[in-house]
Protein backbone atom coordinates (compact mmCIF):
# COMPACT_ATOMS: atom_id res chain seq x y z
CA UNK A 1 0.00 0.00 0.00
CA UNK A 2 1.24 3.48 -0.86
CA UNK A 3 0.38 5.85 1.96
CA UNK A 4 -1.23 9.00 0.57
CA UNK A 5 -1.49 12.03 2.82
CA UNK A 6 -5.04 13.32 2.36
CA UNK A 7 -5.35 17.10 2.57
CA UNK A 8 -7.24 17.75 5.79
CA UNK A 9 -7.74 21.51 5.55
CA UNK A 10 -11.38 22.45 6.04
CA UNK A 11 -12.22 19.37 8.14
CA UNK A 12 -11.53 21.02 11.53
CA UNK A 13 -8.68 18.56 12.10
CA UNK A 14 -7.02 19.00 15.50
CA UNK A 15 -3.64 18.29 13.95
CA UNK A 16 -3.97 21.37 11.72
CA UNK A 17 -6.42 23.68 13.38
CA UNK A 18 -4.94 23.46 16.87
CA UNK A 19 -1.37 23.78 15.66
CA UNK A 20 -1.36 27.57 16.01
CA UNK A 21 -2.61 27.32 19.55
CA UNK A 22 -0.13 24.58 20.46
CA UNK A 23 3.00 25.78 18.68
CA UNK A 24 2.31 29.52 18.45
CA UNK A 25 2.49 29.45 14.64
CA UNK A 26 0.89 27.68 11.71
CA UNK A 27 4.07 27.97 9.68
CA UNK A 28 5.08 24.39 10.31
CA UNK A 29 4.46 20.81 9.25
CA UNK A 30 2.17 19.28 11.89
CA UNK A 31 3.33 15.77 12.89
CA UNK A 32 1.89 15.52 16.36
CA UNK A 33 -1.58 14.39 17.60
CA UNK A 34 -2.10 10.64 17.19
CA UNK A 35 -4.26 10.26 14.14
CA UNK A 36 -3.05 9.62 10.61
CA UNK A 37 -3.32 11.56 7.35
CA UNK A 38 -4.30 8.30 5.63
CA UNK A 39 -7.82 7.63 4.28
CA UNK A 40 -9.80 5.10 6.31
CA UNK A 41 -10.33 1.77 4.53
CA UNK A 42 -12.84 1.77 1.69
CA UNK A 43 -15.18 -0.58 3.55
CA UNK A 44 -15.47 2.03 6.33
CA UNK A 45 -15.94 4.93 3.91
CA UNK A 46 -18.68 3.01 2.08
CA UNK A 47 -20.48 2.03 5.28
CA UNK A 48 -20.51 5.66 6.42
CA UNK A 49 -21.64 6.93 3.04
CA UNK A 50 -24.43 4.36 2.99
CA UNK A 51 -25.56 5.41 6.44
CA UNK A 52 -25.32 9.10 5.55
CA UNK A 53 -27.76 8.64 2.68
CA UNK A 54 -30.44 7.83 5.23
CA UNK A 55 -31.55 11.28 6.36
CA UNK A 56 -32.46 10.50 9.95
CA UNK A 57 -29.54 10.51 12.37
CA UNK A 58 -31.38 9.71 15.56
CA UNK A 59 -30.51 7.84 18.77
CA UNK A 60 -29.00 4.52 17.90
CA UNK A 61 -28.59 1.21 19.74
CA UNK A 62 -25.58 -1.11 19.63
CA UNK A 63 -26.90 -4.05 17.58
CA UNK A 64 -25.95 -7.70 18.03
CA UNK A 65 -23.77 -7.33 14.92
CA UNK A 66 -21.64 -4.73 16.76
CA UNK A 67 -20.85 -7.14 19.61
CA UNK A 68 -20.20 -9.99 17.19
CA UNK A 69 -17.74 -7.83 15.22
CA UNK A 70 -15.71 -7.15 18.39
CA UNK A 71 -15.83 -10.79 19.49
CA UNK A 72 -14.70 -12.03 16.07
CA UNK A 73 -11.90 -9.46 15.88
CA UNK A 74 -10.53 -10.54 19.25
CA UNK A 75 -10.83 -14.23 18.54
CA UNK A 76 -9.34 -14.10 15.05
CA UNK A 77 -6.52 -11.66 15.81
CA UNK A 78 -5.61 -12.45 19.40
CA UNK A 79 -7.19 -15.83 20.15
CA UNK A 80 -9.20 -14.36 23.03
CA UNK A 81 -12.75 -15.65 23.30
CA UNK A 82 -14.96 -13.03 24.87
CA UNK A 83 -18.61 -13.11 25.87
CA UNK A 84 -21.10 -10.53 24.64
CA UNK A 85 -21.96 -9.33 28.13
CA UNK A 86 -18.32 -8.51 28.90
CA UNK A 87 -18.38 -5.75 26.26
CA UNK A 88 -19.33 -2.27 27.41
CA UNK A 89 -19.53 0.31 24.59
CA UNK A 90 -17.80 3.53 25.61
CA UNK A 91 -17.41 7.13 24.53
CA UNK A 92 -13.61 7.06 24.50
CA UNK A 93 -10.69 5.27 26.11
CA UNK A 94 -9.73 8.32 28.16
CA UNK A 95 -13.25 8.74 29.62
CA UNK A 96 -13.15 5.00 30.41
CA UNK A 97 -9.84 5.39 32.24
CA UNK A 98 -11.55 8.00 34.41
CA UNK A 99 -14.60 5.80 35.06
CA UNK A 100 -12.29 2.95 36.03
CA UNK A 101 -10.33 5.17 38.41
CA UNK A 102 -13.55 6.19 40.15
CA UNK A 103 -14.94 2.65 40.13
CA UNK A 104 -11.90 0.88 41.56
CA UNK A 105 -10.27 3.38 43.91
CA UNK A 106 -11.13 6.06 46.41
CA UNK A 107 -9.66 9.51 46.89
CA UNK A 108 -5.98 9.52 47.89
CA UNK A 109 -5.56 5.83 47.10
CA UNK A 110 -2.56 4.87 44.98
CA UNK A 111 -2.61 4.23 41.24
CA UNK A 112 0.45 3.01 39.33
CA UNK A 113 1.42 4.36 35.91
CA UNK A 114 4.61 3.91 33.89
CA UNK A 115 6.25 7.03 32.48
CA UNK A 116 7.15 8.36 30.00
CA UNK A 117 3.48 7.96 29.17
CA UNK A 118 0.55 9.28 27.13
CA UNK A 119 -0.34 12.28 29.36
CA UNK A 120 -4.05 11.62 30.07
CA UNK A 121 -3.08 8.66 32.28
CA UNK A 122 -1.29 10.71 34.91
CA UNK A 123 -3.61 13.69 34.38
CA UNK A 124 -6.67 11.51 35.07
CA UNK A 125 -5.15 10.08 38.25
CA UNK A 126 -4.38 13.58 39.53
CA UNK A 127 -7.71 15.08 38.47
CA UNK A 128 -9.64 12.36 40.26
CA UNK A 129 -7.67 13.15 43.42
CA UNK A 130 -5.82 9.83 43.58
CA UNK A 131 -2.20 9.34 44.54
CA UNK A 132 0.03 8.98 41.50
CA UNK A 133 2.54 6.15 41.91
CA UNK A 134 5.02 6.48 39.10
CA UNK A 135 6.86 3.31 38.16
CA UNK A 136 9.39 4.95 35.84
CA UNK A 137 10.46 2.89 32.86
CA UNK A 138 14.18 2.33 32.52
CA UNK A 139 15.80 3.43 29.28
CA UNK A 140 18.58 0.93 28.75
CA UNK A 141 20.60 0.29 25.60
CA UNK A 142 18.08 2.10 23.46
CA UNK A 143 14.96 0.37 24.76
CA UNK A 144 12.55 0.66 27.64
CA UNK A 145 12.37 -1.90 30.45
CA UNK A 146 10.20 -2.26 33.52
CA UNK A 147 11.72 -1.69 36.95
CA UNK A 148 10.02 -4.66 38.64
CA UNK A 149 11.50 -4.08 42.10
CA UNK A 150 10.06 -0.57 42.10
CA UNK A 151 6.77 -1.85 40.67
CA UNK A 152 6.47 -4.41 43.46
CA UNK A 153 7.15 -1.78 46.12
CA UNK A 154 4.52 0.53 44.60
CA UNK A 155 1.99 -2.30 44.25
CA UNK A 156 1.97 -2.63 48.04
CA UNK A 157 0.33 0.78 48.33
CA UNK A 158 -1.75 0.67 45.13
CA UNK A 159 -5.37 -0.12 44.35
CA UNK A 160 -5.09 0.12 40.60
CA UNK A 161 -2.53 -0.16 37.82
CA UNK A 162 -3.15 1.67 34.54
CA UNK A 163 -1.19 -0.32 31.98
CA UNK A 164 -0.55 1.04 28.50
CA UNK A 165 -0.13 -1.99 26.25
CA UNK A 166 1.38 -1.48 23.71
CA UNK A 167 3.02 1.51 25.27
CA UNK A 168 2.69 5.08 24.02
CA UNK A 169 5.13 6.86 23.51
CA UNK A 170 7.94 4.29 23.81
CA UNK A 171 6.42 1.88 21.28
CA UNK A 172 7.09 -1.11 23.54
CA UNK A 173 5.02 -4.26 23.12
CA UNK A 174 5.18 -5.98 26.49
CA UNK A 175 6.20 -9.60 26.12
CA UNK A 176 4.55 -12.56 27.79
CA UNK A 177 7.08 -12.81 30.61
CA UNK A 178 6.83 -9.10 31.44
CA UNK A 179 3.03 -9.27 31.52
CA UNK A 180 3.07 -12.44 33.65
CA UNK A 181 5.35 -10.73 36.16
CA UNK A 182 3.17 -7.61 36.32
CA UNK A 183 0.05 -9.76 36.70
CA UNK A 184 1.57 -11.87 39.48
CA UNK A 185 2.65 -8.82 41.45
CA UNK A 186 -0.78 -7.20 41.06
CA UNK A 187 -2.64 -10.36 42.05
CA UNK A 188 -0.42 -10.82 45.10
CA UNK A 189 -1.23 -7.28 46.22
CA UNK A 190 -4.90 -7.10 45.28
CA UNK A 191 -4.24 -4.49 42.57
CA UNK A 192 -6.77 -4.31 39.73
CA UNK A 193 -5.31 -3.78 36.25
CA UNK A 194 -6.83 -1.56 33.59
CA UNK A 195 -5.10 -2.20 30.28
CA UNK A 196 -5.38 0.40 27.52
CA UNK A 197 -4.80 -1.60 24.33
CA UNK A 198 -5.79 1.01 21.78
CA UNK A 199 -2.50 0.44 19.90
CA UNK A 200 -2.71 -3.37 19.89
CA UNK A 201 -3.43 -3.75 16.18
CA UNK A 202 -0.40 -1.86 14.88
CA UNK A 203 2.41 -4.07 16.10
CA UNK A 204 5.61 -4.78 14.20
CA UNK A 205 7.39 -8.15 14.27
CA UNK A 206 6.15 -8.97 17.78
CA UNK A 207 3.09 -10.59 19.34
CA UNK A 208 0.66 -8.54 21.38
CA UNK A 209 -0.83 -10.44 24.32
CA UNK A 210 -4.23 -9.17 25.42
CA UNK A 211 -4.18 -8.81 29.19
CA UNK A 212 -7.55 -10.51 29.62
CA UNK A 213 -6.30 -13.56 27.75
CA UNK A 214 -4.24 -14.47 30.83
CA UNK A 215 -6.83 -16.58 32.60
CA UNK A 216 -5.63 -15.80 36.11
CA UNK A 217 -6.14 -12.05 35.77
CA UNK A 218 -9.42 -12.12 33.84
CA UNK A 219 -11.60 -11.52 36.89
CA UNK A 220 -9.28 -8.75 38.14
CA UNK A 221 -8.86 -6.64 35.04
CA UNK A 222 -10.40 -4.44 32.39
CA UNK A 223 -9.28 -4.12 28.78
CA UNK A 224 -9.97 -0.84 26.96
CA UNK A 225 -9.81 -0.66 23.21
CA UNK A 226 -11.15 0.93 20.02
CA UNK A 227 -10.64 0.55 16.28
CA UNK A 228 -9.89 4.28 16.24
CA UNK A 229 -6.09 4.30 15.90
CA UNK A 230 -6.02 1.16 13.74
CA UNK A 231 -8.41 2.41 11.05
CA UNK A 232 -7.92 6.16 11.49
CA UNK A 233 -11.44 6.85 12.75
CA UNK A 234 -10.50 8.59 16.01
CA UNK A 235 -13.20 11.25 15.58
CA UNK A 236 -16.03 8.71 15.64
CA UNK A 237 -16.18 7.57 19.30
CA UNK A 238 -15.81 3.85 18.71
CA UNK A 239 -14.24 2.65 21.95
CA UNK A 240 -15.36 -0.06 24.34
CA UNK A 241 -14.33 -1.79 27.54
CA UNK A 242 -14.11 -5.55 27.97
CA UNK A 243 -14.83 -6.49 31.59
CA UNK A 244 -15.25 -10.23 32.26
CA UNK A 245 -15.96 -9.92 36.00
CA UNK A 246 -19.54 -8.94 36.84
CA UNK A 247 -18.65 -7.04 39.97
CA UNK A 248 -16.00 -4.98 38.19
CA UNK A 249 -18.36 -4.45 35.26
CA UNK A 250 -21.18 -3.20 37.46
CA UNK A 251 -18.86 -0.81 39.29
CA UNK A 252 -17.59 0.56 35.96
CA UNK A 253 -21.13 0.86 34.57
CA UNK A 254 -22.19 2.73 37.67
CA UNK A 255 -19.54 5.38 36.98
CA UNK A 256 -20.37 5.53 33.29
CA UNK A 257 -24.05 6.01 34.09
CA UNK A 258 -23.20 8.73 36.60
CA UNK A 259 -21.50 10.64 33.78
CA UNK A 260 -24.76 10.64 31.82
CA UNK A 261 -23.11 9.28 28.66
CA UNK A 262 -25.29 6.57 27.15
CA UNK A 263 -25.86 6.22 23.41
CA UNK A 264 -23.28 5.76 20.72
CA UNK A 265 -23.42 7.62 17.42
CA UNK A 266 -24.84 5.96 14.31
CA UNK A 267 -21.60 6.69 12.47
CA UNK A 268 -19.33 5.27 15.16
CA UNK A 269 -21.29 2.04 15.29
CA UNK A 270 -21.28 1.63 11.49
CA UNK A 271 -17.56 2.41 11.34
CA UNK A 272 -16.61 -0.15 13.99
CA UNK A 273 -18.63 -2.92 12.35
CA UNK A 274 -17.30 -2.18 8.87
CA UNK A 275 -13.68 -1.90 10.07
CA UNK A 276 -13.65 -5.07 12.14
CA UNK A 277 -15.61 -7.08 9.57
CA UNK A 278 -13.82 -5.96 6.45
CA UNK A 279 -10.67 -4.04 7.33
CA UNK A 280 -8.17 -6.76 8.14
CA UNK A 281 -6.44 -6.96 4.75
CA UNK A 282 -6.14 -3.16 4.68
CA UNK A 283 -4.59 -3.22 8.16
CA UNK A 284 -1.96 -5.75 7.16
CA UNK A 285 -0.94 -3.54 4.22
CA UNK A 286 -0.96 -0.45 6.43
CA UNK A 287 1.47 -2.09 8.85
CA UNK A 288 3.92 -2.87 6.05
CA UNK A 289 3.74 0.73 4.80
CA UNK A 290 4.16 2.19 8.30
CA UNK A 291 7.21 0.01 8.86
CA UNK A 292 8.67 1.41 5.63
CA UNK A 293 8.16 4.86 7.12
CA UNK A 294 10.01 3.79 10.26
CA UNK A 295 12.90 2.52 8.17
CA UNK A 296 12.87 5.69 6.07
CA UNK A 297 13.22 7.98 9.10
CA UNK A 298 15.89 5.82 10.73
CA UNK A 299 17.89 5.55 7.52
CA UNK A 300 17.66 9.29 6.88
CA UNK A 301 18.95 10.06 10.37
CA UNK A 302 21.82 7.59 10.04
CA UNK A 303 22.79 8.57 6.50
CA UNK A 304 22.95 12.25 7.39
CA UNK A 305 24.62 11.64 10.74
CA UNK A 306 22.00 13.55 12.67
CA UNK A 307 22.67 13.23 16.42
CA UNK A 308 19.25 11.65 17.00
CA UNK A 309 18.31 8.13 17.95
CA UNK A 310 15.00 6.52 17.04
CA UNK A 311 13.85 4.18 19.79
CA UNK A 312 13.08 0.94 17.94
CA UNK A 313 9.28 0.92 17.70
CA UNK A 314 7.51 -2.38 18.28
CA UNK A 315 4.08 -0.78 17.81
CA UNK A 316 2.16 2.40 16.92
CA UNK A 317 2.66 5.03 14.22
CA UNK A 318 4.46 7.25 16.72
CA UNK A 319 8.25 7.41 16.76
CA UNK A 320 9.96 8.23 20.04
CA UNK A 321 13.19 9.97 19.22
CA UNK A 322 16.06 10.59 21.58
CA UNK A 323 17.25 14.11 20.68
CA UNK A 324 19.66 14.59 23.57
CA UNK A 325 22.56 14.41 21.12
CA UNK A 326 21.57 17.90 19.98
CA UNK A 327 22.67 19.17 23.39
CA UNK A 328 19.72 21.53 23.78
CA UNK A 329 17.74 22.48 26.88
CA UNK A 330 14.05 21.56 26.92
CA UNK A 331 13.08 25.07 25.87
CA UNK A 332 15.67 25.29 23.13
CA UNK A 333 14.81 21.85 21.80
CA UNK A 334 11.18 22.89 21.37
CA UNK A 335 12.24 26.16 19.75
CA UNK A 336 14.63 24.32 17.42
CA UNK A 337 11.87 22.05 16.12
CA UNK A 338 9.18 24.73 15.88
CA UNK A 339 11.11 27.78 14.74
CA UNK A 340 14.14 26.39 12.91
CA UNK A 341 12.95 23.05 11.50
CA UNK A 342 9.33 24.27 11.27
CA UNK A 343 8.03 20.94 12.51
CA UNK A 344 5.21 20.40 15.00
CA UNK A 345 6.07 17.32 17.08
CA UNK A 346 5.02 16.36 20.61
CA UNK A 347 7.57 17.43 23.18
CA UNK A 348 9.02 14.54 25.17
CA UNK A 349 8.57 16.29 28.52
CA UNK A 350 4.81 16.35 28.03
CA UNK A 351 4.96 12.56 28.64
CA UNK A 352 6.70 13.02 31.99
CA UNK A 353 10.09 14.30 33.06
CA UNK A 354 11.72 11.07 31.78
CA UNK A 355 10.81 12.32 28.32
CA UNK A 356 13.11 15.30 28.58
CA UNK A 357 15.28 15.57 25.47
CA UNK A 358 12.94 13.34 23.42
CA UNK A 359 10.38 14.19 20.75
CA UNK A 360 7.46 12.14 19.42
CA UNK A 361 7.05 12.07 15.66
CA UNK A 362 3.80 10.93 14.01
CA UNK A 363 4.72 8.85 10.93
CA UNK A 364 1.10 8.12 9.94
CA UNK A 365 1.47 10.10 6.74
CA UNK A 366 2.97 9.81 3.27
CA UNK A 367 6.65 9.24 2.47
CA UNK A 368 6.62 12.62 0.71
CA UNK A 369 5.53 14.45 3.87
CA UNK A 370 8.09 12.57 5.94
CA UNK A 371 10.78 13.30 3.37
CA UNK A 372 9.90 16.99 3.53
CA UNK A 373 10.00 16.86 7.35
CA UNK A 374 13.40 15.21 7.43
CA UNK A 375 14.80 17.69 4.90
CA UNK A 376 13.60 20.57 7.08
CA UNK A 377 15.20 18.93 10.11
CA UNK A 378 18.49 18.41 8.30
CA UNK A 379 18.57 22.00 7.08
CA UNK A 380 17.87 23.33 10.56
CA UNK A 381 20.61 21.14 12.02
CA UNK A 382 23.15 22.25 9.42
CA UNK A 383 22.33 25.92 9.95
CA UNK A 384 22.86 25.44 13.65
CA UNK A 385 26.31 23.92 13.31
Ligand SMILES: Cc1ncc(COP(=O)(O)O)c(C=O)c1O
Nearest residue numbers: 034092093094118168196198239
Ligand atom coordinates in the same frame (compact mmCIF):
# COMPACT_ATOMS: atom_id res chain seq x y z
C1 LIG B 1 -2.59 5.05 24.74
C2 LIG B 1 -3.76 5.87 24.29
N1 LIG B 1 -4.94 5.75 24.92
C3 LIG B 1 -6.02 6.48 24.56
C4 LIG B 1 -5.95 7.39 23.52
C5 LIG B 1 -7.16 8.20 23.17
O1 LIG B 1 -8.29 7.42 23.19
P1 LIG B 1 -9.74 8.07 23.03
O2 LIG B 1 -9.66 9.02 21.90
O3 LIG B 1 -10.61 6.88 22.75
O4 LIG B 1 -10.07 8.71 24.34
C6 LIG B 1 -4.73 7.55 22.84
C7 LIG B 1 -4.61 8.55 21.77
O5 LIG B 1 -3.56 8.93 21.36
C8 LIG B 1 -3.62 6.77 23.23
O6 LIG B 1 -2.46 6.88 22.61
